[in-house]
Every structure is written in C-alpha cells, then in structure tokens.
Amino acid sequence: MDRQISRRDLFDGVAAVAACAALGRHPGAAAAAAGGVTVGDALTARGLHQPARSQGLRGNTPDSLGVAHALRDGRFWERAGTPEPTGESYDLVVVGAGISGVTAAYTWVRHDPRARVLVLDNHDDVGGHARRNEFHPAGRSGPLIGHGGSRALYAPSAWSPDGRDLLARLGVEARRQDEHGDAGLYPGLRMHDGVFCDRESFGTDRLVVLDPGATTAQWVGELPIAAQARRDLVMLFDDPPDWFPGLSDTGKKERLAGLTYAGFLRDVCRVHPDAVRFCQTMPNAAWAYGSDALGAIDAWAGADRFTYPGFAGMGLDGTRPSAYNARRVARRWAAPDGEVYCFPEGNQALVRMMVGRLVPGFAGATSMEEITTTSFDYGRLDRPANQVRVRLSSPVVLVRNDGPPDAAATATVGYFDGHRVRTVRAGAVVMACWNAVIPYLVEDLPDEQKEAMRQAVKLPVVSATAQLRGWHAFQRAGIRRARFTGAYWVTAELAPPVSAGSYRCPRGPAEPINVHLVHTPAVPGMAPRDAAVAGRRRLSGTPYDRLEYGVREQLTRLLGPWGFDPARDIEGLTVNRWGHGYAPEYARPWDAFHPHGPFPADTARRRFGRIAIANADSVPGADADAAVSAACRAVRDLRNARGAVPG
Template structure:
C-alpha cells in the first residue's frame, strides 16, 4: 500500500512523546540557553503552549535539541557558554530533583515526618509522574484513557511495608480491582500470531494460540517442515532436555546459556524456529532470546500469557510440568490510565486544590489544575519544565548547612537553595548534575543503562476486525511492533471501557528497539539512538502498514479506521535490572545500584534505578529510604 492508501495524510490527532515530553516542547527548554538552540530548520507543528499535557495534540517532529542541555553537560560543553544563573531567593527544607513516582513518594514521606516543611519538586518534563504518565483521547465524543508508560501494580500483596502503606493511605483498596477489571470482557477471543512477509516470506495470520492444537496453529505457517515439527514438539511434548542433571544443576546450567542456545543445542530445534521466538523476552528484558538466559526466560515468564516452550518436561525446582513460576496474583491491578492515577493521587495529597476528590474511583476522571502545582502559597510546590543542571553543597560536604541548586527553564538559569536534596532522577543524570560525588560513586551511577521502549497507542473508531478474527491480542514476531492488544478493560469512577466491537478502542502496541547479537547494555544504547533519530512519520507508516497487514482480511482499513496515534518513546525506559544471570553475578549488597545510592553529605539518591528493578513499589521504597537519610539533618 502507498502512503495515500495507508492514510499517512489523514487528518487525525498525532502525538509524539520522548521520555514523557512532547518532542516539540523539549526544544523549548534548550532553546532559551546559549548553544542549545534547535538544529533543525523544519518547523514543528503543534500548539505553542501546553495547558493540559495528557491531551496534548499536534504532529510534532523531533530534533537534536531535545536533550541538548543534559547532553552538553555530559560532553563537558554546557558550562563554557551557560549564562549566569539568576540569584536564588527561594529556600526550602527539601528540594527533590525528579517528579516521577519516586520523587512524589519522597515528598509524601518527608511531609509525613515534617508536616510544616517546605518542599520543592523540580521536574524536567511538562508533566509529573515520570513513566507513570497518562494518555487521553477523544474519539467521536468519547473519552478514552490509557497509560503512557507504567501499566499496573504488579503483585501488590508482595509490596514491602513502605510501598504498601503509601498505597493504602492514598485510599487504594486493591481488592476492588477484582470488580473493576472486567476479566471476562474478552472471553471467546484468543491470541493471534502474525508472520510478516519480510522475515517469513509471506504475510500469514492465525488465531487461537494457546487454545487450539499447536499442530493447527503451525500447519499453514510460512515455516519449513522441520521448523514446524520442532515448534510443535517443544510446545506439546514433555521432554527433559537435560536428563543427566539434578534440578539444582539444571538451574545453575540454564543460567549460563541463552534461551536461543537451549532451544538449538539442547532441544535440538532447527534454526528456522528462532525468528518465531526471537522477540519473546522484549516486554521484560528489552532484548531477544540470544541475550537472555534460559533460566531467566523460564523464571520470569511473560505478563501477556506467552510462555517459553521447552521446559514443561523438566523439573526446575517446581516439579515436572511447570512452565514457570506462578504469579501470586492476576495482572489486574490497573487504573484506566495505568499508574498515572497513583501519581495523580500523590499530587492531590501534596498540593491543595490541584485535583478534586478523595477516592481511588474519582481520581480517574478528575481534572488537574496545573496552575496550582507551583502556587507560592503551598508548602509543597511542583515546578514543571525545570531541568536541574547542578547540585552542590554550600560548603565542604562534611560541614555544609545546605544545598545550592541550579536549574534551566525556557527563560534561562535559575537558582534555589535547600537544607537537603533528594535526587529522584535517573542515575545517569545524578552523576552529571552532582559534581561533588566521589568518582567511584559516579562510576557506579553510570553502570545503569536503562532499557528503551516504545509504548504506542492507536485509537480506532471500532474494533470489529479483532472480533471478526477472534483475537484480543496479537504476537507479531520480528515486526516493527512485536505485540498488539486491545486495551485493558477497566470500568471505574464513571469511566467505561469499550465493551461493544462498535465502540472506539485503544490499541496498545509495544516495540523494544534492539541490536541483535550485542550484550544487553549495548543493545539498549543502540535502541536509544534509534529512538532519537527516528522521525514520527516513519513510526506512523510502520503502524499503518502493520495493522493493515494483520487486520486487513477482517475489513480493517488503516486510512479509514485509525482516529489518533500517540507514540510514547521511552529512550530511558525500564531501570537496569541486575539479575541478568547470563551476563552478571553480584554478591549481596554489592550490585552497582547498591553502591551508587549511598548518601553523600546532604544529598540522597532515590528512583527505581537505585533498586535495580523497574517496578512502582521499588520506586516508592527507594523514596522512603532516601527520606530516612535526609531526615538526619533535622
């Protein structure tokens, strides 16, 4: 299909976010500073100002000024041309760098301990919440909500006391999600598999994975006879591929080989099966099966129900026939906008008058008055569009009485002082903006290389094609977006998720940019570079081509049926996780993140990077720990 047939020129709502910021808006912070003006001469289309970030509209391009400030600091070029910072007349008990969940939780815990404290949160984006962002759509007069990043509370029964207490005190009763999450909405629909022409030779779609016999699923697939036979075998036969080893020995060995090696060397599969399985770890690990250990694949499983075949005949400490460790709770603890509702509830508790209401239900549709966030009359202030560039003590850290901070705005550099500071930003940023940190600690902070992801949301006029095909989610090996699903069906607080196939619907499409064959960190760096340089129209074309190929047989027309597209590019996405057993082995308490988060003088470090786990509860826990550290200073 050509661009016209795909609908590339259609008048729809298009939104492009890079690490939570509309890409045109990113240039605004940089352009007000010398040496950081936009490099592109192509005009950016979209509104000049953002009044309500979750519903920002416009087709906005991307230029290299998006990260100019921090990249110039990284390269040692920022301060040579930076203007003199305006004298800071504001003083706070605590300044928090980063308005994501960890930063907001830090403010929450600190205020509990010091009810009269003055707190300032500096957030580089034009919205709060960090990865816990909110996407809003209006399709034919109907409001549709989805998460820009952080999806759900995973296994809240296992939360540590600090995170569990915060969730409870905000008024979140997780048991109510058993009623709000419509677990039977998609009954009768299954998982589809799409084989694309570029990799497999022809486009082929089949429904019924995990419900129909695997021999039926692979019968018409564009695979060699040997590959088909091997895939059917590893999905259906209970074979122990390491019979000479004990369960403990199997586990130890599977930690040393990739899943790809396990499948080809031990399960003796034809190499033709690998493209089908290649993308399976993307949603959790951000790399393919060549870079994830076989044990990690078995142990982690997949949040979307896609299992790793080949283990069902092996006892890996759970008994024969167990495909993976069972999760203690279903994956249903999901607000319509994901964990953005948790961020919004935190803001509501911190900033009077910002968001009305008092319950976990009314937060869903409650409007946020962004003008209230930085009200000078508030004890807690949230200052958006403020990129912190320097954090130093006012004297030698051993005898300092406070912290001096400098931050960039579209109008230049500003200063502010505080008794203490929590860096709730990415580790890689903390090492750049806190020059006093010991070199060894900076090295540990630099070790964290975050996993890049693309969370794409496509609003459709209807989802009849999915109903006709009999699927609610689609696995698309080696396609641009490897996974597509109908959005989570959650009805709460007056919000009604789409129930009829004739209703407008949001599709979630997931991409993990990777570079096959490299170690995980190098894949993440390569993927991040891809996200920086890929223009929106290229992503949109891939979306339209893929949806047309997958759904076209059921009457889907990408030029007619797409109402809006929002692309959330998380170039710095998930926190780096240190349990990649194929690559790393650390003694307890000696992971780089454990050493990197040590307090330095009046500066403490939070963020999920400090835990080595990309979860909401760990972000909260790290904020709680950091608050305990700065409270030592009164």
C-alpha cells in the same frame, strides 16, 4: 494510508534534536527568551500542560532531553552563564516528578507536615514514565483514556512494606480489580492472543490465533515455517526431554543461568532456526529485549501455555525461584496476582493522587474512584503560596552540598528555566532521576559512586496508543493481542477492559477504543547494555512521521483481511518515546555478580551529604514498587542523617 490522523500534534524529533545541537541549550530557550517567559510558561501557552493535549510525540522528547544531552556532551556551561539565585529556600528539593520523586515528596511531608518542598522535572507533565493518553472520539460520552508507559501494578500482593503502605494511604485496593475490570470481556467474544508471523521473519505475513482450545499441533501447523521447525516446536511445547540428565536441580539451574533463552534453544535443544526465530520476540514487551538476551533461567520461570517452551522435561523444582532468577521473576512465586490493572491511565493515577493531596486545587478529587475522571489544574502546581511546589519543564543542571559532605547543613540545586540557570537552597535533596545522569549533576560525587551509577543503562521502549473508531476487525480476526515475530512494533493489544468510578471502558466492537503498541529498539545480538545504547541511537534518528506510518502499516497488515482501513479507523495517535525506559535489572547470564554481589546499585545509592538517591535504578527494578521503595529509603537516609529535619 496517506490521510492525516485528525487528532495529533506533529513533532518531528529529528528536527528538534538538530536544533538543540545547534543552540547548545534547551530547545525551547529561543522562544522563551524572545517572549520573556520560561519554558514552562511557553509550554503552558501551547496547551501542552493540559491532559487533553497529550497526542503526537510525548515522553523523552527533545524538549525534555536537550539540556541533559548538552551537559553530557560538555556544551551546556559554555553558554549557560553564571547561575542566579531565586532566593527560594526549601526543606526538601526533589529532582524528578515521576513515581519515585513524587513519592519522596509525599513521604517527606507525611513526616513533617509543615515542610516546604520543591519538585523539579525536565518533562512537561508529572509521572515520569507513567503517562496518561487521552482522546475525545465523536459519539462517546467523556474522554477515552489509556496509558503511555507504566500501565499496571505488578504483583502488588508481593510489594515491599513501603509500597503496600503507600497504596493503603492512597486508598488503592488492588484486589478490587474485578470490580473495575472485566476479564471475561474478550474471551466472551472469542478473542484470544495471537502471533503474527511477519515477512521480516519468514518472508510472508500470517496471523495465527492461539486458541486455548486448540492443540499445539493444530496452531503450530498454521505457522509459515519449515516442517522441521514445526516438529521441533511441538516437541518443545508438548514433550521436551531432560536436556541435562544426571545433573541435580541446582546443577541444571546453574547451567541455565549461563545461557540465553535463544542460546538454549539453538545450542542445547538444537532446534531448527525457524523455531528459534519464532520465539525471538516472546520477552520483548516485558523486558525490552528479545530471547537472544533473556536469560534461560528467567525464561524457565516465565514459561506458560504459549510462551518459552522447552523446560517441562527437566523436572525442575518450581515451588520456589532459583537464586539466579531476576528480581521481578522471583516475585511471581510470592504473588499470584501478576499484573493488576486498577486505572485506565495506568500508574500515572498514583502520581496524580499524591500531587493532588500535596498541591491544593491541582485535582478536583484524589480518590481511587474519581482520579480518572476528575479535572486537573496545572496552573496550580507552582504558585508561590504553595507549601509544595511542582516546577515542570525545569531540567536540573547542578546539585552540590554547601560545604564538605560530612558537615554540610544545606545544599544548592540549579535548574535551567529556558534562558538562564536559577538556583534554590535546600535542607535536603532527593535525586529521583536516572542514575546515569546524576554524575553530570553532582560533579563531586566519589568516582567509585559515579562509575556504579553509569552501570544503570536504561532500556529504550516506545509505547504508542492509537485511538480507533471501533474494533470489529479485531473481533473478526479473533484476537485481542498479537505478538509480531520480527516487525518494528512487537505487540499490538486492545486496551485492558478497566473501568474506574464513572469511567466506563468500551464493551462493544462498535465503540471507540485504544490499541497499545510497543516497540523495543534494543539491537539484537548484543548484551542488553550495548543493545540499549545502539537502539537508543537509532531511535533518536527516527522522526515522528515514520513512527506514525509504522503504526498504520502494521495494523493494516495485521487486520486488513478483516476490514481494517487505517485512513478510516485510526482517529488519534500518541507516541510515547522512552529512549531511557526500563530500569535494567540484574540478570544472568550478563551479570556474573548476581546473585552473590557485590552489586553496583549498593554503591550507587549511597547518601552523599545532604543528597540521597532514589529512582528505580537504585534498586534496581523496572516497576512501580521499586520506584516507591527507593523513594522511601532515600527519605529515611536523609532523616536519619545528622541534622535531619525533625518530625
């Protein structure tokens, strides 16, 4: 357990946060100023712009958030000095190089092929939450690639018209997953899902394999829980009664809309506390919070063979969603495809395909078959000759209309380059960053709009990718994925068997493979927004070495009985820390205005002069389609406004 992982970059988050607080400016400012270069230059010199250097602590690092936190705390402008114009002028400036921001740039240029566009981002890579994790294990021909956040296309057959149009233009055929993946690989090796009843929940560690061929009584009988809890779980899965007899279908769903799933189990089903505890982490990986916060109406809609039991006896109409269901849950009725894994790196492939078409020389190829294995030249992103420029490690600090919003023909955008604020002129601006940060950047927004934006409190998520030298222990244990009932990391899952072009996924347990782990910091027992804030505060005080140790320790507890040795078997590790992760969707019982409105997002996404609002928060929805549709709407808002660029 104490042997160092051979391939990683150690980045102590707590130390960097402390340094940032002391400086009151971007964590890279001192080094950049000393060398006379920008933060982007400094990061490039350290190799962090190269895809192969994607290990250690990534995501919302102190480097990427230091300036935003200084703005929030009122410290930034005390030392920033007077903004200095660069003399640059663009038809469009986009704030944020995630899926939404890059889609906005791509869509704008499609309408106006001659437009000059600048994309600014506070991170050191494109993609936002869509990240690529790359490893180079010995004995493998080519890299081993995984995702670091946004991992799949969710229900692409039910995407918005804008989303489906983008996929078509990029040549992404989601239905072709069977050509790239091998859904039968793990089942063919008798590897299934499992649940790890950990000592944090039940005082002991025990892995139970959820074999589809086993009866409920068989696998429940292996759980280290009270005898009454076992009887209750068998009843919930196999023969639950109608908990609301005499109510209509609509009445029953209204009752469920007022309950959390844990509350439903505890107060309606009145099951043993161990049964409630067993179900607590069922939604965490998908929702970033537990059953104590998940609405019972959404649990009903997501129930399956091993998940969210208790509803089968109520006779609910399952042919269509309830009006009270959250957006993503309602979409499952219109989409039989669920999550579709098209790329081993997840949805960052979409971003790189778009950037490759916008910036000459950035990508060696941009097709679906070649994007995973092609080369990338990050030095091409911000060349003066580019029609479209992407400027990384450049956090935006001000956006304002040049004149009254209803009459302004241009806007000014300022960003911090590592030691001073630089400004550029824009014909239009798309804000594709988080809603919660926009009020600090666009200070003259109407108060009503600022308040609506502050309602979008993102849920923190940590996604770790550990590169293993082999996966015999998983095979011997009989699992491909495990849910933990109460430990720090809530899931551990072998990489989906997805190939792309010449990239081939691991197919035998002797081959190196990635295992993905998820931690959801939201604190149980609170409403999602409060839980997110409290969890993010805890996460900011968690150093990288503690996260790394936790990965080793939990994988050892899970797989140690089957021969797993962390010092030998873990060869690389990337921790993608998304303190501001999933966009919060409107859901019962927390959002009383859902589904009838009015909705804060309607107010938050109003165009303000030359400034339009994109990003998934403005939908809201925690998936790539939400980001894409928000970007396309923002572009339309600007182009339909008075004085929009023709084309």
